[in-house]
Amino acid sequence: MVRVLGRVTSINVRKVLWALDELGISYEREDWGLPLRDPREPQFLALNPNAQVPVFVEDDGSTLWESNAILVYLAQTRKALLPQAPQALGLALQWFTWQATELNPPWGYALNALVRKRPGYEDPAKIAESIATWTARMDLLEAELGKGSAFIAGDEFSIADIVLGLSIHRWFIVPFDHKPMPHAQAYYERLKQRPAGARWMPDDMV
Structure with missing residues (x-):
């Protein structure tokens, strides 16, 4: 059986778990990552020196390490x-990288x-700048999703939808005044209809 080392509160760990659930692969997961278990322990560093x-x-x-590589x-x-058709594959990998x-x-x-609530992150101007830049990126995704495809690369669900879904989940969960994103909202709801999407995009995980 395959194993995944990492805490479920990590968005990068949830990427891998979602993919495994979509594939129907049984796995064991071990809690690693602060505050649960320090990944700087020698046995973990032997697997991932980062x-x-x-x-x-x-x-x-x-x-393997690095969630997208996994x-x-x-x-x-x-x-x-991943789509088999070259154009759809290119689109999936484009948005996956983006x-x-x-x-x-x-x-x-x-x-x-x-x-x-980390110390050193209290500057209102920097918070506003972060949100503004994030919103500008979401505007690009909103425009793409507005073209009408069920998923980011067409009608076929892919790993690109996993990573984008988790990012959109974070967008909606972080508490600030959100610009309306109806196409992203509809896409997010479609992804949450998938059992693995609902499991790994719960309201209590950011």
Whole structure:
């Protein structure tokens, strides 16, 4: 049986768990990551020297880290969760990459200030800037989703929808005055209709 090392409060761990549930793969999960278990312990560092969750352990004992790399590996080895048609595949990977490089970075300050309440994140101007940049990225996604496809790359659910779904979930959960995003809202509700989507996008996890 495969194993996933990481706490479920991590959005990156939930990416992997959602994919495994979609694929119908049984797995064991071990709590790692602060405040539950320090990933700087030697046995964890031997698997991921970056001391970050998740770590994926295949049933043959091989390991992978970096959540998006794990998703691509699962899609490739299980022949699912990525379109076969070249254009749709390109679109899926385009938005899959964009989520990590463009959509995620702006939320950092707002998330730490408004949800995690971390010291040093109290500057109202920086909170506003974080939200404004995040909203601009969401505007791009809103426009794409407004084209009418059920999923980001067409009619076929993919790993791109997993990562975008979790990011949109975070957008709606973080407490601030949100700009209306009707297409993103409808997409989010479609993803939550999937059993794995509902499981890994609960209202008590950001």
